[in-house]
Amino acid sequence: MGSCCSRDAAVLSAASSSSSSSCRGTAKLVLPDGDLQEFAWPVKASHVLRREPACFICNSDAMEYDGSVSAIGAEEELQPGQLYFVLPLSSLRRPLSPAEMAALAARASAALSRKGYDVFVADEEEEQGGLSATKGRA
Template sequence: MGICSSCESSSVVTAKLIFDDGRLQEFSYPVKVSYVLQKNPTCFICNSDEMDFDDVVSAVSDDEVLQLGQLYFALPLSRLKRRLKAEEMAALAVKASLALTKSGGDKCRCRPENICVFR
């Protein structure tokens, strides 16, 4: 048994988009994939929940709206409909982790509490 303290995040829920170069773009409002693609025509958008290694990487439909609280990747068109190797998936996970850490997305603001330790 450990010492636990609740933590409430004060950050806004966003749709997170990780680019192939490791950049993170967040949307706190509904945005269509087609809007993102207009600004990034050499990419396609894929939902992180729909990615499995040794499975074909598919694009999210242009008319779909990025969902708040969801993580997406913007990948080069050359990777569309290709099988995702385990090492490629691991590299994407590292990129996402670094981008989220850099943005402070893995932190929450906690208020200090008095802790009583019994010996």
């Protein structure tokens, strides 16, 4: 069982590493439904969470087996080269089970391997809070 947990943590780490090496200038966000959003410019967590009010964002690098899951701050910007998860508020400040770690690793791996996902780019509407998305790989 311990090897399963460490394997899942390694998969999360590998997914994070592959996401950062594939496009260092973007932040990647795995949604609860398994979709992936990629941000080509700095965006605050609060801006992204407007569409997911019962959720929070956590950085995959901060997730540890048997450690509590913590949220990034609402005014914190998603950092280029990082992989993030949108999780339900019920997961906040509680340890993830081995099954939950495995599910997140599988979700990240599947999202990163898809041929197309939303890439958000800055546009004229950005100042008014608008997002412009194009489908594709960066």
